[in-house]
Amino acid sequence: MMPGGFKCPAGSADHIGAMQLTFKYRVKDKHARRLNAQARAVNFVWNYCNETQQKAFLDHRRWLSGYDLWKLVAGCTKEGLDLHSHSAMRVCLQYAKARKQQKKPWLRWRSKRSLGWVPFNTGHVAFRDGAFVFRGEVYRVWLDRPIPEGSRIGAGSFNQDSRGRWYLNVPVEIATASVASIEKVGIDLGLGSLVALSTGKTIEAPQFYRKSELALATAQRARKTKRARAIHAKARNRRKDFLHKESARLTQQFGLIVVGDVSPSRIARSRFAKSVLDAGWADLKQMLSYKSIRNGGSMLQVSEHLTSQTCSECGCLPPSRPRGIAGLRKRVFNCDDCGAALDRDVNAAVNILRLGLQTLVAGAPLKAGNPGLQAGE
Numbered sequence: 001m002m003p004g005g006f007k008c009p010a011g012s013a014d015h016i017g018a019m020q021l022t023f024k025y026r027v028k029d030k031h032a033r034r035l036n037a038q039a040r041a042v043n044f045v046w047n048y049c050n051e052t053q054q055k056a057f058l059d060h061r062r063w064l065s066g067y068d069l070w071k072l073v074a075g076c077t078k079e080g081l082d083l084h085s086h087s088a089m090r091v092c093l094q095y096a097k098a099r100k101q102q103k104k105p106w107l108r109w110r111s112k113r114s115l116g117w118v119p120f121n122t123g124h125v126a127f128r129d130g131a132f133v134f135r136g137e138v139y140r141v142w143l144d145r146p147i148p149e150g151s152r153i154g155a156g157s158f159n160q161d162s163r164g165r166w167y168l169n170v171p172v173e174i175a176t177a178s179v180a181s182i183e184k185v186g187i188d189l190g191l192g193s194l195v196a197l198s199t200g201k202t203i204e205a206p207q208f209y210r211k212s213e214l215a216l217a218t219a220q221r222a223r224k225t226k227r228a229r230a231i232h233a234k235a236r237n238r239r240k241d242f243l244h245k246e247s248a249r250l251t252q253q254f255g256l257i258v259v260g261d262v263s264p265s266r267i268a269r270s271r272f273a274k275s276v277l278d279a280g281w282a283d284l285k286q287m288l289s290y291k292s293i294r295n296g297g298s299m300l301q302v303s304e305h306l307t308s309q310t311c312s313e314c315g316c317l318p319p320s321r322p323r324g325i326a327g328l329r330k331r332v333f334n335c336d337d338c339g340a341a342l343d344r345d346v347n348a349a350v351n352i353l354r355l356g357l358q359t360l361v362a363g364a365p366l367k368a369g370n371p372g373l374q375a376g377e
């Protein structure tokens with residue numbers, strides 16, 4: 001799971017507070033056997049819920065709540081189930097929630113082919129000496145981003161991906177900083193380079209984007225599903241890693257970050273195929289948002305309408321501006337009005353920053369302490 005669903009409880013006046021982040025770690029393969037065993041127990045509980053709910057529906061048109069199911073499960077699986085009782089409870093709650101959301105009388109059965117999932121409750125996983133402890137057993141992970149010392153670990157889960165690898169998703173409460181940098185920046189999520197900053201800098205998308213895209217196309221043409229899946233997973237991991245580093249750097253340097261709302265049609269016209277980049281912009285924006293809060297800063301989103309066409313020097317819409325699909329190839333243009341030579345992407349970033357500052361001055365709705373992503377992101 002992505003580090004999403006952040007919450008920012010009301011902090012004090014100077015915005016010191018806490019927020020919840022989910023850290024994701026790859027669990028070392030030697031633990032797969034133990035996790036697979038518990039995942040089978042999870043499937044058993046899930047299917048028991050499904051069977052019970054199915055029967056309740058067919059016989060009495062009844063809907064069972066997660067706690068109804070949990071009581072039944074606890075009664076019949078006292079012993080012999082290789083699962084923490086609270087994990088079983090979370091499965092019941094999740095089952096009832098999913099059934100309600102999907103508005104179905106019962107759900108699909110979990111089988112050996114279902115991706116493994118082992119939920120755990122708040123306080124049941126501990127972080128000790130660089131490893132995680134669950135039910136008295138130590139789980140070692142690839143610790144690329146250690147969680148801060150003394151963090152409180154919430155209810156999370158072990159999850160398996162389509163390649164059979166296990167990951168640990170741990171929600172952690174993080175204290176947010178109170179003092180942010182006073183530097184501001186506008187960011188254009190461009191196409192040629194990864195992003196252009198209003199400072200004139202650009203951050204190029206690394207070569208692996210293109211390379212994995214080509215490799216993926218080859219594998220797909222040859223109908224090598226397994227290989228395609230591996231390329232996909234690898235590209236996704238490398239992309240995330242890259243975005244994490246860039247967003248950390250940006251949020252440390254800049255206390256206010258303004259980004260454009262990238263339209264899907266613009267992404268579709270990208271020279272990168274969608275499969276590799278797809279969620280890239282959304283991920284980057286989300287990372288910028290929560291890392292800004294963590295560093296005491298904030299991120300704003302503004303409409304990027306016309307930001308690539310308006311001259312950032314004089315504010316006019318010059319006839320020479322880049323327009324349409326042909327305009328995408330026009331990297332540099334001169335403003336007919338003021339004569340400024342403008343880099344298309346940097347020009348857009350400057351306009352985005354200006355728009356962001358305008359909304360701040362105009363007093364656009366900004367929730368105190370959490371001026372992050374717009375609703376629905």
Ligand SMILES: [Zn+2]
Pocket residue numbers: 311312313314315316335336337338339340
């Ligand atoms: Zn101009």
